[in-house]
Amino acid sequence: MRKGVAIALGSVLFWAGRASAEEQPDLSNLSIEQLAQVKVTSVSKQAEPLSEAPASLYVIDHDQIVRSGALTIPEILRLAPNIQVYQSSPSHWIVTARGLNGLPSAQSFSNKLLVLIDGRTVYTPLFSGVYWDMPDLLPDDIERIEIISGPGATLWGANAVNGVINIITRSASSTSGFYLDVKGGTNEQVVGARLAGKAGSDLSYRAYLRWLHEDAFDLAGGGSANDAWHRLGGGFRLDWTPAARDLVTVQGDIFRGRDDEGIGALEDISGHDLVLRWNRDMGPGRQLQVQAFYDRSARDSFSQEGSFYVDTYDVDLQDSLPLGSRNQFVWGGGVRVAHYRINGTTNFFFVPDSRNLFLANLFVQDTFDLSRLVSLTAGLKAEHDPYVGTSLLPDLRLAITPAQSTLLWAAVSHAVRSATPFDEDVRESAPGITLTGDRNFQTEKLTAYELGLRLRPLSGLSFSATGFYHHYDDLRSVELGPGPGLNLFWGNELAGHSYGLEAWASARPFSWWTLSAGATLQKEQFHFKPGASAPFIGTTQNGTDPDHWLTLQSSMNLGRSVTLDLNLRAVGRLADSDVPAYAELGGRFAWNASDHLQLSLLGANLLHAQHVEYPGGDAIGRKILVGLEWRP
Amino acid sequence: MTTRRAFLKPVVAAIAAALLAGAPAFAEVSDVAVKAAFIPKFARYVTWPSSAPARTSAQMIICIIGDDPFGTMLNAAAAGQEVDGRPMAVKRLSSAAGASDCAIAFIDGARTGETLAALGRQPILTVTDSRSSPQRGVIHFTIVDRRVRFFIDNAQAQARGLTISSRLLALAVGVNQG
Secondary structure, three states: OHHHHHHHHHHHHHHHOOOOOOOOOOOOOOOHHHHOOOEOOEOOOOOOOOOOOOOEEEEEEHHHHHHHOOOOHHHHHOOOOOOEEEEOOOOOEEEEOOOOOEEHHHOEEOOOEEEEEOOEEOOOOOOOOOOOOOOOOOHHHEEEEEEEEOOOHHHHOOOOOOEEEEEEEOOHHHOOEEEEEEEEEOOEEEEEEEEEEEOOOOEEEEEEEEEEEEOOOEOOOOOEOOOOEEEEEEEEEEEEOOOOOEEEEEEEEEEEEEEEOOOOOEEEEEEEEEEEEEEEEEEOOEEEEEEEEEEEEEEEEOOOOEEEEEEEEEEEEEEEEEEOOOEEEEEEEEEEEEEEEEEOEOOEEEOOOEEEEEEEEEEEEEEEEOOOOEEEEEEEEEEEEOOOEEEEEEEEEEEEEEEOOEEEEEEEEEEEEOOOHHHHOEEEEEOOEEEEOOOOOOOEEEEEEEEEEEEEEEOOEEEEEEEEEEEEEEEEEEEEOOOOOEEEEEEEEEEEEEEEEEEEEEEEEEOOEEEEEEEEEEEEEEEEOOOOOOHHHOOOOOEOOOOEEEEEEEEEEOOOOEEEEEEEEEEOOOOOOOOOOEEEEEEEEEEEOOOOEEEEEEEEOOOOOEEOOOOOOOEEEOEEEEEEEEOO | OHHHHHHHHHHHHHHHHHHHHOOOOOOOOEHHHHHHHHHHHHHHHEEOOOOOHHHHOOOEEEEEEEOOOOOOHHHHHHHOOEEOOEEEEEEEEOOOOOOOOOOEEEEEOOOHHHHHHHOOOOOOEEEEEOOOOOOOOOEEEEEEOOEEEEEEEHHHHHHOOOEEOHHHHHHOOEEEOO
């Protein structure tokens, strides 16, 4: 043992004498066959697609995901500095960007994000929010998650108002063989398995299965919240390259689960989907993508007899081509039909209870090089929704790259959150009080002004800052109708603005240590419009947002086989609520015992025995799990 | 109890050593370093047409067109390598203009497709990276099971007049024969 320490110290002294932070072992004497077998311990984050995009874009990459110890998609999203994630129960999460996180007591839920998994939308058309207990993936299958705060409506599509979350899974060819992932603690157990390989030289496949179970949290006032849940899901992906310029992907998932919703109340969740995608490289810089998907989502709260299902059918086309030497032109469009049926209860139902929602869009965007350093991107999307009709969504972005390591950008864009069945058709009642959807509900409108700077002065050092000013109009409000009792209905009588700063930086002081920090600071000011009839409900009914959100991450390679990752977040007090500011810590310690076996210790919410993140939310406890990953 | 201590000790020592020194106890192997090592070695397994600059010029020139992920790594990797007694040199370009004397061109960044198109059918071994571009050169890097591997587009190679040895083809994760 002493000898080992002496060698370790010797190597430390040897390395300490060398100044460069980018030491690499000598690979030049290896044969190409040996090079093909060199195991890469870190994959660069430099060449991300979209890294030059003039938008507030943060990318969570594969390494960050698997090293964070996060087990579900919302937990992974906590790694991004430009998005806000709140947990209210083991299976219920609220995710938003640039505020507007909802207020459950005013029947308002976060509803202004576009969330995609491999091109398939996962927000529900019923209220434009996301049921975060429904999508689930093996973290190891995720290639990266692109997070854009701010509108991305022109290219991205419907509901990209306050942000876009684009989850991209790895191609089937990037993994092979069997993989087993078991993580367990006293409160949570997860088992994942994957089989991947090749059938012939141009067809790769992957299939996975994942089981997740989480025990109930406590109520904020003490006692069990009785909200344990479990979920079993599986799926596959096929990538076929019939020719070098073609890539055909077929993928699908299926899942079943059950959420306890308090004593005696149970909710079954289920769904399946199938995605077909064809990419063709048309030569000279031209790319064509055609995609179709089908998705079924269903929830059945059977003890209270409420249930619904949604079937979504969607076809999209996107064509990107250079025009001359100075224009990069993109055009495309899509149609989507969502068929749903809601079996309501006597005090919560929809009229009508079933509809076919037809959405269509057509867009054009051109990036024009004004000079070698300056480019202008102008886009326009026409979006048709079933309630209000057609909205025009323009977007203008200017990018200046005075040096290869510097990007300065500015953008003005317009986006809308279209009306949904929850805005138009809902009927809710409680003794002495009713809430009715409004057939004249308008789209909620946002005009956003952004200014951003991105720097990468040195390899391993990067910085991004975005200032934003959002002007909102026709935000949803609770209005008071005539008659005895409280007859409430939805209106569009709130307007106002929010502004703030999103900034993050990443540094690699040593090749074995990466440090990242992020901060979002925001202020919101909303006011009632002259037609408002129920101003007593308050201007924060669309969100009880904190004024700051800070993140800090440390990622260390302690030798060849040990890694230690820590992530800290500090969140401000939620406005107009009793949810205090808090700070929490999570992370993972992993030991790669061999090429085939990794053992880990991971945890989340480690600093406090319990804390609350959202109004009416549970007291979230500490969790610690041990993990085993095996690749025979 | 004694067995657990024995198990924990080397880990603790490694952490302490690494933290105290503020320097790596072990070197990192990044994907970029492996790619930089690969590129000069490709030259030995490719035959260019006899009139190509790759055969006629005094130096074998490796070009980086667009973004440069390598820093000094590619220069270092190319420094010791030679083909038929000719040394290798690295040249950086912002576009396909001036690429006619390149033997190998690594093309990276948002304009990869345009650059590939602009290179036409010149006898250049084009190399691209799946991490930054869906467009593929003759050799297209990818990562499989945490190892740097590549696809080979043999049809594109033939269109450029290049012949790729079976030893290199055997290492590809996929070969497009057209």
